[in-house]
Amino acid sequence: MIYIGVDLGGTNIAVGLVDENGKILLKGSTPTLVERGPEPIIRDMGKLSLELLEKGGYSVDDVAAIGVGVPGVTNPETGIISFCTNLGWHNVPLVEILSQVIDKPIYVENDATVAALAESVAGVSKGVKNSIFLTLGTGVGGGIIIDGKIYSGTHHVGSELGHMTVNVEGRPCTCGGIGCWEQYSSATALIRMGREAAEEAPDCLIAKMVGGDLDKIEAKTVIDAAREKDPVAVKVYDKYIYYLAMGIVALINAFDPEVFAIGGGVSKAGDFLIEPLREKVKEYVFYKDLPYGRIELAALGNDAGIIGAAMLGK
Ligand SMILES: [Zn+2]
Known part of the structure; x- marks a missing residue:
């Protein structure tokens, strides 16, 4: 069949x-x-x-x-x-x-x-009972698998992980909430933070890479400038990783999954995303001496x- x-x-x-x-x-x-x-x-x-x-x-x-x-x-x-x-x-x-x-x-x-x-079923969390998938794109999307089955809550809205509040005094979100995770950890957020930083520091590499036209900044622009160790870009990217890690730590505390599969546009940064993310999560995870979920790149793409x-x- x-x-x-x-x-x-x-x-x-x-x-x-x-x-x-x-x-x-x-x-x-x-x-x-x-x-x-x-x-x-x-x-x-x-x-x-x-x-x-x-x-x-x-x-x-x-x-x-x-x-x-x-x-x-x-x-x-x-x-x-x-x-x-x-x-x-x-x-x-x-x-x-x-x-x-x-x-x-x-x-x-x-x-x-x-x-x-x-x-x-067929990707990076194959054979794993409990896993969480995150997609870092326009927003932050999430999917939760428990005991090999989809978990979406009692009213089918339980995996809106991008709308967890990570900053109670933070930015208003399109959903009507305040300080939602996707306001800090989506590709859109990385672009916004890169643009704001470039406005303040017009000589930074982010601004140079787009020829001064800040509307042309993409997530990749900020990531590439951070790879080149531009101090402004590094600061933005560190902040991005920090918020991403804090959301993941909250999910570890709530669900304790075996694997986090990270997909979406920002995940194209590969190890440059995953390695500092693992380091940051390790710093803030609750039970320092106990194992916790692996953070991996999603395998199946589109x-x-x-x-x-x-x-x-x-
Ligand atoms: Zn929201």
């Missing part, structure tokens, strides 16, 4: 046929075109799935289940997407619409949760969305 995984993003809908071990057999994508609204987008998920089945020489009978990862809050029991801020969706009956195109068991979950599942969605049905 094969499993279909759908990764719904703001730019593309990616679909893959996946075997029972989490290996992608065939994949394809089509533009999301958000302005169309939910119904044509969901129908396209089904159409692309059918096209891939035909291309791969499979029939609908070979499909065990379909899973969809969405960038928002879902209710896996009703199949309704409660809301997706980026897509402007509110109470969308995804399963009902998709089953009109392809009639198979359909599962929906939050995309970071789905990526956590993917890493635990494929995690497809693989994890497919594995929802397994």
